[in-house]
Amino acid sequence: MSDLPLQCKNLKEQVESILQLLQQESTLHSQDITPVQTSLTKAISPKFEIVFAGAFSAGKSMLINALLERELLYSAEGHATGTECKIEYAELDKERVVLTFLSEAEIREQVVYLCEQLGFKIVANINQRDVINLLREDSEAIIQQEGGESKSERAKQAKALMLLLQGYWANRDRINTVNNATYSMEQFNFFNLKEAAGYARRGSNSAVLKRIEYYCNHPLLQDGNVIIDTPGIDAPVEKDAQLTYTKIQHPDTSAVVCVLKPASAGDMTKEETELLELMRQNGGVRDRVFYVFNRIDETWYNTQLRQRLDDLISGQFGNSNKVYKTSGLLGFYGSQIKQTNQLDRFGLDSVFAESIKGLDGKEETPQFVYAFNNYCVNSGKLSTTKFRVSVNGYETPNQNYVRILGDWGNELIEKLIQDSGTEEFRTAITRYLTEEKRPQLFKNLADDLEDVCIKLTKHYQSVQRNLDSQPQEIESMKQQELQRLNQQLQQIGREFSEHITKEVNQIINNSCDAFEADFRQLQSRMIRRLDELLDTFSVASAYQRATISHPRNATAPLIAILVEAFYYLANQLEDILIESSQQVVANYFQRLIEKIRKSEYYRQLYRLLDSDGGIEQEIRTIEKQVTQALVSAASVECDRFVRESPRFYDEGTFSIYQFRQTLLQTSQSYDAESIVEAEPAIRQLLKLDFEPKVSQTIRKSFRQTINQTLKTQLLPMADQQADEILQQYPQARANLEKTLQQEAEEKIANNRRLLSVVEENIAAYNSAASSINSCLQSMKLYDHFLPVIGEYFDTDNKFANNGFVFSDAVREV
Numbered sequence: 001m002s003d004l005p006l007q008c009k010n011l012k013e014q015v016e017s018i019l020q021l022l023q024q025e026s027t028l029h030s031q032d033i034t035p036v037q038t039s040l041t042k043a044i045s046p047k048f049e050i051v052f053a054g055a056f057s058a059g060k061s062m063l064i065n066a067l068l069e070r071e072l073l074y075s076a077e078g079h080a081t082g083t084e085c086k087i088e089y090a091e092l093d094k095e096r097v098v099l100t101f102l103s104e105a106e107i108r109e110q111v112v113y114l115c116e117q118l119g120f121k122i123v124a125n126i127n128q129r130d131v132i133n134l135l136r137e138d139s140e141a142i143i144q145q146e147g148g149e150s151k152s153e154r155a156k157q158a159k160a161l162m163l164l165l166q167g168y169w170a171n172r173d174r175i176n177t178v179n180n181a182t183y184s185m186e187q188f189n190f191f192n193l194k195e196a197a198g199y200a201r202r203g204s205n206s207a208v209l210k211r212i213e214y215y216c217n218h219p220l221l222q223d224g225n226v227i228i229d230t231p232g233i234d235a236p237v238e239k240d241a242q243l244t245y246t247k248i249q250h251p252d253t254s255a256v257v258c259v260l261k262p263a264s265a266g267d268m269t270k271e272e273t274e275l276l277e278l279m280r281q282n283g284g285v286r287d288r289v290f291y292v293f294n295r296i297d298e299t300w301y302n303t304q305l306r307q308r309l310d311d312l313i314s315g316q317f318g319n320s321n322k323v324y325k326t327s328g329l330l331g332f333y334g335s336q337i338k339q340t341n342q343l344d345r346f347g348l349d350s351v352f353a354e355s356i357k358g359l360d361g362k363e364e365t366p367q368f369v370y371a372f373n374n375y376c377v378n379s380g381k382l383s384t385t386k387f388r389v390s391v392n393g394y395e396t397p398n399q400n401y402v403r404i405l406g407d408w409g410n411e412l413i414e415k416l417i418q419d420s421g422t423e424e425f426r427t428a429i430t431r432y433l434t435e436e437k438r439p440q441l442f443k444n445l446a447d448d449l450e451d452v453c454i455k456l457t458k459h460y461q462s463v464q465r466n467l468d469s470q471p472q473e474i475e476s477m478k479q480q481e482l483q484r485l486n487q488q489l490q491q492i493g494r495e496f497s498e499h500i501t502k503e504v505n506q507i508i509n510n511s512c513d514a515f516e517a518d519f520r521q522l523q524s525r526m527i528r529r530l531d532e533l534l535d536t537f538s539v540a541s542a543y544q545r546a547t548i549s550h551p552r553n554a555t556a557p558l559i560a561i562l563v564e565a566f567y568y569l570a571n572q573l574e575d576i577l578i579e580s581s582q583q584v585v586a587n588y589f590q591r592l593i594e595k596i597r598k599s600e601y602y603r604q605l606y607r608l609l610d611s612d613g614g615i616e617q618e619i620r621t622i623e624k625q626v627t628q629a630l631v632s633a634a635s636v637e638c639d640r641f642v643r644e645s646p647r648f649y650d651e652g653t654f655s656i657y658q659f660r661q662t663l664l665q666t667s668q669s670y671d672a673e674s675i676v677e678a679e680p681a682i683r684q685l686l687k688l689d690f691e692p693k694v695s696q697t698i699r700k701s702f703r704q705t706i707n708q709t710l711k712t713q714l715l716p717m718a719d720q721q722a723d724e725i726l727q728q729y730p731q732a733r734a735n736l737e738k739t740l741q742q743e744a745e746e747k748i749a750n751n752r753r754l755l756s757v758v759e760e761n762i763a764a765y766n767s768a769a770s771s772i773n774s775c776l777q778s779m780k781l782y783d784h785f786l787p788v789i790g791e792y793f794d795t796d797n798k799f800a801n802n803g804f805v806f807s808d809a810v811r812e813v
Contacts, residue, residue, distance in 0.1 A: 008775035039445040054259035056232025059294040062328035085229040089221035097196035167208035255288035300379040331422025446784035493722030495601040500718035522580040574638035
């Protein structure tokens with residue numbers, strides 16, 4: 001854009017100054033500043049990119065030609081623009097074109113894609129002439145089968161392939177293998193923009209161009225306005241379509257002209273709907289969207305189509321004031337033939353000279369001529385005018401065209417341009433770009449910045465109010481601190497209680513990772529110990545203990561062996577459960593004490609009491625009580641292992657089967673040997689009984705015991721200790737009075753320092769806001785000034801807006 005007003009020269013620095021002040025306040029870090037940064041970039045950017053987007057054949061290129069009243073861009077039925085075209089301003093004597101070609105690799109990639117879509121054999125080498133000729137013949141056959149190059153998706157793809165191959169062969173000497181080659185128009189020996197644009201407009205050339213940059217002289221392009229023409233969102237080559245979607249989302253895009261086809265198709269396509277949704281996601285575009293329903297002339301001849309379009313506009317676009325109906329074809333060529341006359345047959349021998357050349361020497365009829373004759377006779381636009389026009393069947397379309405314009409001349413052409421809607425669209429977009437664009441960009445910036453400024457000013461005023469309310473004298477400060485002492489002790493006790501409650505809840509909800517790791521270690525040790533006991537259990541030793549207990553007997557039954565085994569296993573597991581429980585408790589309470597020591601309330605308590613108020617001692621006492629409780633619980637839990645499981649002897653279970661088999665084996669004789677030989681079977685029998693019992697203990701019952709023990713011991717202690725802390729007020733007061741003099745002096749000095757910082761920040765904010773307001777004033781955006789912070793105490797009641805005032809620059813208005 002052109003130079004900013006003098007008042008806006010430092011706009012970027014002033015806005016960034018306010019954002020930097022915001023970032024300095026930790027309580028305001030959550031404020032999203034992205035909209036402000038985006039708006040600022042748009043407001044000060046030297047360029048304003050307007051992207052024309054829509055389906056292919058929607059008429060984007062023709063509409064741009066109509067806007068600029070120059071035939072710059074290639075425009076035809078079917079797949080036309082396959083590249084990004086950028087049009088920027090240049091002085092009349094500096095008009096030029098810069099052409100960037102696709103690489104051979106990129107062209108080959110597109111050829112392969114189109115061949116896949118059309119069902120052709122994949123071409124590995126596009127430099128073989130006979131293969132290329134075969135592809136062209138196959139493509140022409142498809143176009144004939146489909147009834148024309150724009151009649152179906154398949155026909156459009158075939159046409160795209162033909163243009164791509166023709167363009168490659170025609171420009172092979174200019175195309176690099178891997179890199180994109182860029183040329184100025186002078187390298188093509190073009191002497192003016194018209195010659196260069198004519199070359200780029202040819203369909204085969206356009207197909208192999210990656211980017212075209214036009215620099216031309218037109219008022220619409222002044223002030224940094226850049227027009228971007230993009231490929232269709234439903235282009236036959238998927239890569240072309242993706243280029244448009246990427247550009248729509250690009251932060252450099254400032255406005256979008258959405259060229260829609262419902263005027264000729266009747267309904268919005270899926271791609272068009274997706275395009276509209278995508279535009280709304282780009283914060284850099286906002287509401288700067290122009291909806292253009294092109295080819296409006298097709299609704300003049302179809303009442304149903306016209307009604308469907310009107311319903312669509314009123315239903316989905318009723319809230320927008322940027323909706324236009326155009327016929328780019330009629331508008332553009334209407335503007336072109338205004339400069340012609342009877343001598344060149346109103347453009348047939350100049351504007352349309354190339355398009356009327358037929359292959360067999362006969363004169364062809366340009367698309368515009370068909371559309372013009374149809375407009376004159378069937379559109380109904382001339383029925384209430386003075387124009388009396390007829391199309392004679394004995395004349396060719398070109399002859400009718402020349403005769404009609406010979407009769408009515410420029411008056412009819414002006415009427416045609418008016419009905420095409422392009423003049424209305426040009427007027428509207430010109431007004432926006434020259435009168436409305438810059439104020440709107442600055443309005444958006446001010447609106448986005450206002451929320452930041454309000455939060456920042458309220459924060460400053462709150463801090464200032466709080467600091468101003470603090471005592472300024474040492475004695476007053478000391479008295480205030482002593483009055484706050486009771487509240488501080490109460491708050492410390494409450495925070496301690498809440499901390500303990502939170503820690504206990506984490507245990508109960510299995511959300512303490514360290515405790516869970518310790519408990520898993522307990523489970524693992526119990527399982528490993530059971531496996532060790534079963535693997536090393538000696539039947540001979542158990543048999544010996546059983547016979548020693550009964551000296552009158554020389555043998556022992558299987559039941560006696562199992563009894564010895566049950567007592568042995570239960571007692572051994574009890575030892576490991578007690579040891580593991582003690583370790584879990586010790587680790588937990590050590591972590592708890594470390595967390596308490598790191599807490600802010602603990603630091604505050606030490607400052608007030610010069611001690612922790614007995615917290616650690618009480619925690620250690622509770623640790624001992626919890627340990628004792630869990631040792632008792634572990635003993636009780638493992639003592640129950642001595643009894644068989646309730647379902648151990650149930651009929652039909654594997655355990656009773658194993659028991660019977662073992663009993664059968666041991667009852668073969670009465671000596672110790674038969675018992676010892678059954679050792680594997682006895683171990684298996686013990687495993688069947690103990691594994692479920694141990695699993696129940698470590699996975700269900702004992703964890704619940706630990707949870708309940710911690711809860712019943714810690715929570716009452718926390719409440720009691722909170723009361724104990726509050727009861728130590730006399731000690732806290734005596735301790736505080738020793739250091740209060742120095743603390744009061746330091747706090748007053750710190751408050752003064754903080755107040756000085758706030759005042760400096762307010763001054764910096766006011767300076768930035770006032771400068772931005774001066775800029776907004778130059779744009780006449782009086783309703784969007786940013787708040788400026790006034791004096792906090794206002795004895796004369798000069799300020800009636802919560803401390804917000806206008807800057808001096810604003811008051812003058």
